[in-house]
Amino acid sequence: MHQNDALDRSSLQRLQVERLRETVRRVIANVPFYRERFRAAGIGADDIRSIEDVRRLPFTTKQDLRDHYPFGLFAVPMADVARIHASSGTTGKMTVVGYTRHDLDAWAEVCSRSLGCAGVHRGDIVHNAYGYGLFTGGLGVHYGAEKHGVTVIPISGGNTKRQVMILQDFGGTVLTCTPSYALNLAEVIQELGVDPASLKLRVGIFGAEPWSEAMRKEIEKKLHLDALDIYGLSEVMGPGVAMECLAKNGPHVFEDHFLAEVIDPDTGEVLPAGARGELVFTSLTKEAFPVIRYRTRDITSLDTAPCSCGRTLARMVRVTGRTDDMLIIRGVNVFPSQIESILVGLPGVEPHYQLIVDRVNQMDTLEVQVEVTEGTFSDEVKKLEGLARRIENDVKDYCGVTCKVKLVEPKSIQRSEGKAKRVIDKRKM
């Protein structure tokens, strides 16, 4: 266990205050956005004396990040940025994040500590089926596993039959992927007639999308492993912001790197431990892309009661929802407004649409229902089918998610009095 995983809370807070003050100093010096915000709020680095002083700092939102696309909130010169990652955002614009070498080390450290939470040790083989690329999942876990001193198989996502063969032949003991992909894998294992007990898998580290306790039970039963929840978001770091231990009581936040608060999403008031609200993170060690009081939109609560594993780090209660309309579909962030902007851009298409999200055979599905109007209607099947295919392709291109377009009759999508109900999420979390 890492030394900082079991600090007594007062020592942890002393470390946090010191690091927070340093971070505030750094962003004031290097990021005009924060400099102006903090000046307006009348706060400087020297005003940070106790951990409660973080409450005097203004929040940062996803919109702030978007407004400074791509590199406007970086706190170091580009030459010092060792790597860039990005996640999708509304209207197709991504949220871009950067890491210095030191940040990559810190990230690898928290991912290594995450593997530690899962009891991963020398001799283990990590079958890393998180996607590699701009998405933080694959590379985040990869470098964490290397730092942890275990073998890593950078299989990335997809090609599931081949993954099963590699699980059989290479003997992966630790599976890392999204929970929905784990279930997909389990299904293919079953289809191929492979006995899951014949695999060497012992533990799974699953994240990047919300999942339920019921899903945990199902994955554990089908894959014969302990399924643990890893939490992270690229704006804060990537995977490894928090990780569940084998006590399976919610992810421990690596609080020496990330200061967590839970606020009332309406008033911005900080809520006491145990109260449910919006999770807010402040970077304590990041150099290239520190965030101050970043509103994650994830709804959870924090529990600082001691854990049977010996860690003193606060635990997050399972994320059960969001304060915005973002959907996470097979690990991809999708905003209804992204799909709306695709539809509005098509000639003749009226923006009456509805998104139906479901989980079929353990995989998230997205159906986009679009009303057919006189402008888009044709007496020829191939033209209507062409329209549906075009929307499907655009959604894939712009949002990175596969959907099925269903053309429906006009007025068949319910009109609401106030805010349109664009999303029907049938998944049971």
Place this chain on the structure above:
Amino acid sequence: MKVEQISVFLENKSGRLSEVTRILGGGGINLRALTLADTTDFGILRLIVNDNRRAVELLKANGFTVGTTEVVAVEIPDRPNGLADILDLLGAAGINVEYMYAFVERHADNAVVIFRFDEPEKAIAALQKAGVSILPGEKVYAL
């Protein structure tokens, strides 16, 4: 020489087709010919009726998406190879059939085939040149 056809977008939901026919029947509309093209999710109902304008109004008023298309009604001798001969003729003229459907005329020895062509003018010219009988709209609506 062209015939106006109405097309209606239908979701694959039970009762939709009967609703369309009831609406038309209630408005005193007589159906002359119809065909339904269906896919997994939706169908396109194509109709030839005795009063197009009224039919379109009624359907629109009931919230249906309606389109009108010009099709060609060809009279074909009701005997083996009657249709094949016509199709060969069209093929030889390089004319593409988008879709077609047929009905047998009452008290006559001919079938009527409704064609949707990519290039209707070209098709009509080719058919006329070969002496094939093309029914004008008024005649089809009144059949």
